[in-house]
Every structure is written in structure tokens, then in C-alpha cells.
Amino acid sequence: MNSVLVADAHLFTCKGIAALIGEIGPHQVVGTAHDGRHAAQLAHELQPDLLVISADLDGLACLDAIATVKRRRATQKVLVLCETGSAGSAREALRIGCEGFLRKTTSKEELGRAVAEVLAGRTYADPEISRRLLLTPEGDGHDRAEAALRAxxxxxxxVFRLIAQGHTNRSAGERLNLSHKTVEKHRATAMSKLRLKTAVDLRLLAVELGIVQRDTPAAPAAAA
Known part of the structure; x- marks a missing residue:
């Protein structure tokens, strides 16, 4: 029986992923987490055979959480789930040691193949992401945007992720346990580093990077 830890920002999505994993093979979900910091902590405590982690985590961002997990236990196998799967995101995840990268829109059968491949010690990216990796050269504009985000x-x-998803400064602060003034400061700093002038610019970059989908409600133009 393979032990699996599931991390996703949304409770019902997390439960759904856990249920699917229980159906696709001899796997037991030993824990769930809803933010990056908790995911890294549970991975350290439980040492599961596989960490299935969503790219849209709050608190400690997904790639930072994975880097922490890998630093503590280099042999930890990790499968990343994302909404759209940009080539830059996949390339960065693989660079820091993730064994698999899969879109959330994939089929149950594809999830089963990904889990089996990663547990067997092989690298897996679903066909669409593999195609994007082949067609998108390193160092293009998209990868430069990814590099800027890593800064x-x-x-x-x-904060960038939550604002892009449509949160106000106040609601983002509630999610992160910060005051809206602190969120406003982080938001301004992030936009300055990314050379963004408006909330629309922020959202367009988030869509380009696959952080949010185009049909996600737009972020408010003014702080609230």
C-alpha cells in the first residue's frame, strides 16, 4: 500500500483528489493539507511515498513548499497538479526535483498513469504539457516572466496569486492571516518588482503563467 499526502487550497477539491487516488490503485491517503507551509510540515512528519500538491496553494507557494520538502528529504516523490500547465511552470517544477506535472482537467485514467509512473521512480508530464515543453524554448518571454515571479x-x-484570483487586499489578508495594510504593501512591492502598473496587468500576467484561468473573476482594480 502506497502512502499519499494530498495538498490543495480548496477543501472539496482536496477531498475529491484524495477519493480519486484511493480508487486508482493500492494507495492510502495519510493526510491532507490546505496551504504550502502545512504541506511541507506534514511531508516532513509523515514521509509519504508520494506528495500530490496543487500549484495554487496559499501561505507558502507551491514551488517554495516543494523546495522545502526536497531539501529535507531529497527522495520524496512529488506530483504537481495545476489548472492550465504552462511550459515555464512545468520546467521550473521539474528543475527543483518534481517527478510529475499534471493538469487538473486530466482524466482519472491519466491521473492513475501519472501516480504509477512517479511511484515507479520515473518522470511524468501529461501529453499536453509535454507538447508545450517541446514547443516552448527556454529563455523565451514566458520563461522570463516565470523568472521574474521567482524573484x-x-x-x-x-499575495500576487490571491489578488490575481480576484481577492481584495482585505480578503487576501484574511486568507493569509495578515492585515489588509500588510497585504497592500506586499502587493505594491510585487507589482514594482514585476513592473506592473495596474491590477489588469497583474491579472494578464497571472493568466499567461497559468496561475489563473481566463474565466476566473477579475481582480478588483482598487484596493479594498
């Missing part, structure tokens, strides 16, 4: 602190990345 943000973990807290700035979390």
Missing part, C-alpha cells in the same frame, strides 16, 4: 518573496507570491 518575489514567498509572501509576495502568495
Amino acid at each position: 518575489l518573496s514567498p509572501r509576495e507570491r502568495s
Whole structure:
């Protein structure tokens, strides 16, 4: 029986992923987490055979959480789930040691193949992401945007992600346990580092990077 830890920002999505994993093979979900910091902590405590982690985590961003997990236990196998799966995101995840990268829109059968491949010690990316990796050369504009995002602190990345998803400064602060003034400061710093002038610019970059989908409600133009 393979032990699996599931991490996703949304409770029902997390439960759904856990249920699917229980159906696709001899796997037991030994824990769930809803933010990056908790995911890294549980991975350290439980040492599961596989960590299935969503790219849209709050608190400690997904890639930062994975880097922490890998630093503590280099042999930890990791499968990343994302909404859209940009080539830059996949390339960065693989660079820091993830064994698998899969879109959330994939089929149950594809999830089963990904889990089996990663547990067997092989690298797996679903066909669409593999195609994007082949067609998108390193160092293009998309990868430069990814590099700029990596220049943000973990807290700035979390704020960037929440604002892009449509949160106000106040609601983002509630999610991160910060005051809206602190969120406003992180938001301004992130936008300055990324050379963004408006909330629309921020959202367009988030869509380009696959952080949010185009049909996600737009972020407010003014702080609230």
C-alpha cells in the first residue's frame, strides 16, 4: 500500500483528489493539507511515498513548499497538479526535483498513469504539457516572466496569486492571516518588482503563467 499526502487550497477539491487516488490503485491517503507551509510540515512528519500538491496553494507557494520538502528529504516523490500547465511552470517544477506535472482537467485514467509512473521512480508530464515543453524554448518571454515571479518573496507570491484570483487586499489578508495594510504593501512591492502598473496587468500576467484561468473573476482594480 502506497502512502499519499494530498495538498490543495480548496477543501472539496482536496477531498475529491484524495477519493480519486484511493480508487486508482493500492494507495492510502495519510493526510491532507490546505496551504504550502502545512504541506511541507506534514511531508516532513509523515514521509509519504508520494506528495500530490496543487500549484495554487496559499501561505507558502507551491514551488517554495516543494523546495522545502526536497531539501529535507531529497527522495520524496512529488506530483504537481495545476489548472492550465504552462511550459515555464512545468520546467521550473521539474528543475527543483518534481517527478510529475499534471493538469487538473486530466482524466482519472491519466491521473492513475501519472501516480504509477512517479511511484515507479520515473518522470511524468501529461501529453499536453509535454507538447508545450517541446514547443516552448527556454529563455523565451514566458520563461522570463516565470523568472521574474521567482524573484518575489514567498509572501509576495502568495499575495500576487490571491489578488490575481480576484481577492481584495482585505480578503487576501484574511486568507493569509495578515492585515489588509500588510497585504497592500506586499502587493505594491510585487507589482514594482514585476513592473506592473495596474491590477489588469497583474491579472494578464497571472493568466499567461497559468496561475489563473481566463474565466476566473477579475481582480478588483482598487484596493479594498
